[in-house]
Amino acid sequence: MMKRINEIAIELVMGDLTDQPDCTAIVNAANAELVRGGGVDGAIHRAAGPELERESSALGPISPGDAVITGAYELPNRYVIHCLGPVYGRDEPEDELLANCYRNAFMLAEDRHIETIAFPAISTGVFGYPMEEAAVVALGAIIQTARELNNVKLIRMVLHSRSALRVHEDALECLCEEDK
Numbered sequence: 001m002m003k004r005i006n007e008i009a010i011e012l013v014m015g016d017l018t019d020q021p022d023c024t025a026i027v028n029a030a031n032a033e034l035v036r037g038g039g040v041d042g043a044i045h046r047a048a049g050p051e052l053e054r055e056s057s058a059l060g061p062i063s064p065g066d067a068v069i070t071g072a073y074e075l076p077n078r079y080v081i082h083c084l085g086p087v088y089g090r091d092e093p094e095d096e097l098l099a100n101c102y103r104n105a106f107m108l109a110e111d112r113h114i115e116t117i118a119f120p121a122i123s124t125g126v127f128g129y130p131m132e133e134a135a136v137v138a139l140g141a142i143i144q145t146a147r148e149l150n151n152v153k154l155i156r157m158v159l160h161s162r163s164a165l166r167v168h169e170d171a172l173e174c175l176c177e178e179d180k
């Protein structure tokens with residue numbers, strides 16, 4: 001599914017975040033110490049090689065909602081933006097902290113003149129954020145921020161399952177209706 005906000009494309013696809021060669025940056029759902037973990041973080045570090053952890057861990061620890069940027073090493077992208085999502089039920093207010101991840105990632109992308117960026121569904125795995133709730137927060141923040149972006153032209157969310165894709169498609173459809 002693809003929607004346009006001003007000149008910016010918001011795309012939802014099912015797939016693997018480490019296989020987005022047409023994106024200049026991919027966003028990691030990291031841990032506070034920015035060391036190799038599980039989930040999408042594990043996949044990113046595996047694909048990037050050990051140099052990524054050397055660079056990222058020197059930038060940690062970070063707080064929920066924060067984002068930092070590193071090189072992408074053996075990944076087919078130029079940058080990895082590492083975000084720490086909230087742990088659901090622990091880091092409050094979780095919706096604001098989750099929205100901050102997306103906003104802060106876009107700030108870093110704008111600074112570097114990044115035109116294409118791919119996100120995972122931050123916090124919806126190990127950190128336990130229910131997919132439906134996270135989709136509304138993530139896409140709400142993406143739509144809101146998209147209006148203020150000058151450099152970013154393509155925002156892709158890469159969902160890891162058909163059900164996650166469906167949930168995000170429904171949320172994007174609803175948010176775009178409300179937006180009219």
Ligand code: AR6
Pocket residue numbers: 015016017018029030031035036037038039040041042043085120121122123124125126127128129158159160164
């Ligand atoms: N491509 C796209 N999405 C993926 C991939 C992939 N290759 N692999 C998993 N997902 P999670 P979190 C989805 O747990 O909840 C790590 O240990 C997954 O299905 O990766 O923010 C870190 O080091 C889920 O929907 O991130 C932290 O300690 C989504 O990505 C902690 O987990 C996010 O799940 C962060 O937890």
